[in-house]
Amino acid sequence: EILQIYNAQIRGMYNYYKLAKNVSVLNKFYYHMKYSMYKTFANKYKTSINKITNKYCENGVFTVTYSTKKGVQKSMLYSEGFTCNTKIKANESYDLLVNEQKNKGETSLIDRLKATTCEWCGKTNIPLEMHHIRRIKDLKGKAKWEKWMIGRRRKTVALCHECHRDLHNGKLD
DSSP states (O other): OHHHHHHHHHHHHHHHHTTSTTGGGHHHHHHHHHHHHHHHHHHHTTSOHHHHHHHHEETTEEEEEEEETTEEEEEEOOOSOOOOOOOOOTTOOOOOOOOOGGGSOOOOHHHHHHTTBOTTTOOBSSOOEEEEOSOGGGOOSOSHHHHHHHHHTOSEEEEOHHHHHHHHTTOOO
């Protein structure tokens, strides 16, 4: 999610300025965005920027590998450069806004409750119950919901009544 947000911002800025003659000045912007992303990853995993770049860089390009239902996927940081493009293609659409809000989770407890959406099954317009743990380090990380909470670094999760009951009965996964 973090990498997709940074890519969206870099590509959006480039798409806006790619008709300009001096679009190459975006290299400085790219440098700052790249190291900001490195710092974000380093802070998330409580490590250094050097260790993050050693872990995630493949052939000089920052690459995050993740598994999905379709198999292993790779997401790479934008590295195509910033060149002036004065030729406009007839079928190409410009100024499309990227929806980066879909990748940002609501962090406020009140906002999560107001959403009336179960964070596990996705049911909407239902009353929610909050499941709370004392410490994140108490989670073992064996169940999917535990891994989800550890990954998000959250001590609370908003669940519908059925999911909350299943969680306490050990049947949520």
